[in-house]
Amino acid sequence: MRLDPPxxxxxxxxxxWVTDVHPWSYVxxxxNGQPVRQVEWRAQPSGVWTWKWTFVAPDEEAYSLVFYHDCHTGCVERGRMHIGMGEPPTPTDLTPTKLGVVSVHPQRDWRGRSGWDVELTYAQLSEEAFWGIDDLAMRVHQATRKGLRVLVRVDYAQGQSMPPRADxxxxxxxxxxxxxxxRDERLRGVYGYVLGSGFNELNSNSQAPERSVTPEWYARIFNGYGEPVTHADNAVQAIRAENPYVRVLxxxxxxxxxxxxxxxxxxxxxxxxxxxxxxxATLDEGARTKSAAGIPLTAPDGFALHVPGRPEAAEAIGRKGYEEPRLDLLRAEWGGAQAGFRIYRDWLNIINAYPTTQGLPVYIxxxxxxxxxxxxxxxQNYPQGWLTSALEEISGEPQxxxxxxxLDEDRSGDTRWDWFSLTRHPGRLIYAAEEFDALLQK
Structure with missing residues (x-):
């Protein structure tokens, strides 16, 4: 690798210029975490190959240039050049916190804490801007450099969280x-992959509502439930074959x-x-069937949970809105199901009822x-103190x-989510944004 100027x-x-004896493709x-797309290449008479890129040096004292190949199936690193002292190492003296955000703003100050970032990508948009793999890798790079633990949610398509049933x-x-x-070595810092979201609702089955994702079909996708035990065409075995260390949620x-x-x-x-x-139940059955056949490690590594609060619930009349996460809002017309933040307890009760999932970590x-x-x-409805109560509530749950x-900030350009953004903090979200920052400093 030769750089001009050095x-x-x-x-x-x-x-x-990168020169190698192998004619790599998809380079x-x-x-500094940013892909440079324009490339010139030529074969030399001596049997070597040369690739050439031109770029603008980033505003950093130290960074790295990394050459990858075979990126159509997952980038493999071939060479690396350090400028200055190279990229600074990921901080190791950070204090962990359970607090995190969806789509972290790159300039967020984490106050010396190691929090969580949830990112999203789509299989059908794998080559597109923002939602595709290259921009995802850039966001993962930015987050892990700050010491964040990154969960990547992988959906099939926009409006279709998982592949339609039997497709x-x-x-x-x-x-x-x-x-x-x-397989992509740019994503080695990912903490875990979350497979889909909200697949029980029709809005997440818009490509084929008549073939919506049932629990059985999801389990078939995840660990091969219902298929011949020797078949490995399922998500958990596909991921573990390429990266046995990343979590599958x-x-x-x-x-x-x-x-x-x-x-x-x-x-x-x-x-x-x-x-x-x-x-x-079907995930548990699928994992136990595989295990009995001598195929281990097909149970989930954990569960992602959707846990909204309901501070204006009828069951909470007479209580302050910020108290909602600490309340049992048992709705009679739902048979006593939790109607607010404590829905996470219903989720935990189900997860802990089965042998291969009992005690697994969960991530809201x-x-x-x-x-x-x-x-x-x-x-519009955020009650000051709600986030503090929610964190206190789950701090007593080691699972x-x-x-x-x-979310923190939608960087895809979709303004629908501005009313949820901690970074933009319109209306009553100013209280949530201040609270989030204060909690990081406790």
């Missing part, structure tokens, strides 16, 4: 993308949604709880004070590893 000034144009240069072509496409993510079921039910009734007969109970990957049946966004606010 030590470019910030903002100065520089040229990198990529990454400068083998969509399943194959999804598994190929999971393999690519797991079950995506969150949408609470209080009645679009689908489950065949295996829970003690509280509510559609979302029946769906979750059927889902966990989406929480705020919005519930669809009431409609008020956090910018709960993370509490992530949806």
């Amino acid at each position: 030590a470019p000034e910030p903002g100065q144009e520089a040229t990198l 990529l240069l990454v400068v 083998q072509l969509a399943l194959t496409e999804y598994l190929q993308y999971l393999r690519r993510l797991a 079950v995506g969150p079921v949408r609470p209080w949604n009645t679009d689908q039910d489950g065949d295996r009734r829970y003690a509280i007969d509510a559609p979302w709880l029946n769906y979750m109970n059927t889902l966990v 990957t989406s929480s705020n004070t919005f519930v669809p049946d009431e409609g008020a966004p956090p910018a 709960v590893q993370a509490l992530c606010w949806f």
Whole structure:
């Protein structure tokens, strides 16, 4: 690898030549986490190959240039050049916190804490801006450099969280993308992959609502439930074959949604709880079947949970809105199911009822004070102190590893989520933003 000039000034144009004896294809240069897409290449008479990139030096005292190949199936590092002292190491003296956000703002000050960041990518948009793998890798790079633990939610398509039921072509496409993510060395810092989200609701099955994702189909995708035990065309085995160290998490079921039910009734007969109970039961059965055949490690590594609060619930009349996370809001018309933040306890009860999932860590990957049946966004209804109460509530639950606010800032350009953003903090979200920052400093 040869750079001209050898030590470019910030903002100065520089040229990198990479020479190798192998004619690599699908090559990529990454400068300080940013991909450089334009490349020239030529074969030399001596039997070597040369690639050439021109880029503008970043405004950093120290950074790295990394040469990758075979990026169409997951980038593999071939060479690295350090400028200055190279990239600074990830901080190791940070204090862990359960607090996190969805789509972290790159300039957020974490106050010396190691928190959580939840990112999103789509299999059908793998080459697109922002949602594709290259921009995802850049965001993961930014977050891990700050010492954050990154969970990546992998959906099949926008409006279609998981491949439609019995669609083998969509399943194959999804598994190929999971393999690519797991293989890509730019993503080695990912803490875990979350497979889908809200797949029990029709809005997350928009490509094929007549073939919505049932608990059984989700379990088939996840660990091969219902398929011949020797078949490995499932998510957990596909990911572990490429990266045995990354966690594979079950995506969150949408609470209080009645679009689908489950065949295996829970003690509280509510559609979302029946769906979750059927889902966990089939995942457990799939993992135990594989284990009995001598194929271990097909159970989930944990569960992502969707846990909204309901500070204006009728059951909380007479109580302050900020107290809601500490209250049992047992709704009679739902058979006594939790109607607020403590829905996480219903989720935990189901998870802990099965041998292969009992005690697994859970991650609240989406929480705020919005519930669809009431409609008020956090910018309108956030009660000062609610986030503090929510963190106090789950701090007493060692099984709960993370509490992530949806969201910090949507960087995709979709302004629909401004009423949820801690960074923009419109309306009453100024209180949530101040509270989040204060909690990091405790």
